[in-house]
Amino acid sequence: xxxDLNLALQKNAGGIYVTDDVLANPWxxxxxxxxxxxxxxxxxxxxxxxxxxxxxxxxxxxxxxIGQTGAGLKADGNGDRVVDMDDYTFWRQRFxxxxxxxxxxxxxxxxxxxxxxxxxxxxxxxxxxRRRHD
Numbered sequence: 001x002x003x004d005l006n007l008a009l010q011k012n013a014g015g016i017y018v019t020d021d022v023l024a025n026p027w028x029x030x031x032x033x034x035x036x037x038x039x040x041x042x043x044x045x046x047x048x049x050x051x052x053x054x055x056x057x058x059x060x061x062x063x064x065x066i067g068q069t070g071a072g073l074k075a076d077g078n079g080d081r082v083v084d085m086d087d088y089t090f091w092r093q094r095f096x097x098x099x100x101x102x103x104x105x106x107x108x109x110x111x112x113x114x115x116x117x118x119x120x121x122x123x124x125x126x127x128x129x130r131r132r133h134d
Contacts, residue, residue, distance in 0.1 A: 002099065005040060046094040048075045054094045062091055 008016045020031040048058040065075035065083040077090035
């Protein structure tokens with residue numbers, strides 16, 4: 001599934017539908033791996049510098065972007081077109097994770113922004129992510 005997700009990302013798809021259900025109606029339930037897929041997409045969106053891991057470099061990019069508004073902001077993890085504390089929380093919850101397809105987010109203790117030195121449910125059957133443009 002991760003390969004399919006990466007292919008859709010490479011092709012700049014706006015969304016995909018995934019299922020492990022069978023015909024005649026493969027849309028009557030979410031796939032068993034839905035949570036894992038959603039977590040992988042969220043991890044991609046929290047990797048603000050697109051280097052394959054949610055790390056301190058992403059935090060640095062977020063700090064430099066606080067207050068920016070508009071479409072296509074790299075540090076706008078939740079896609080609301082504003083770089084703010086919600087995006088810090090989005091990043092923090094995924095710190096240390098990579099989109100490895102397992103849906104695992106590595107639990108790491110992260111201090112609040114004031115303590116960091118600056119030099120350092122409804123399920124929708126479509127997965128959506130934003131494509132960052134460099």
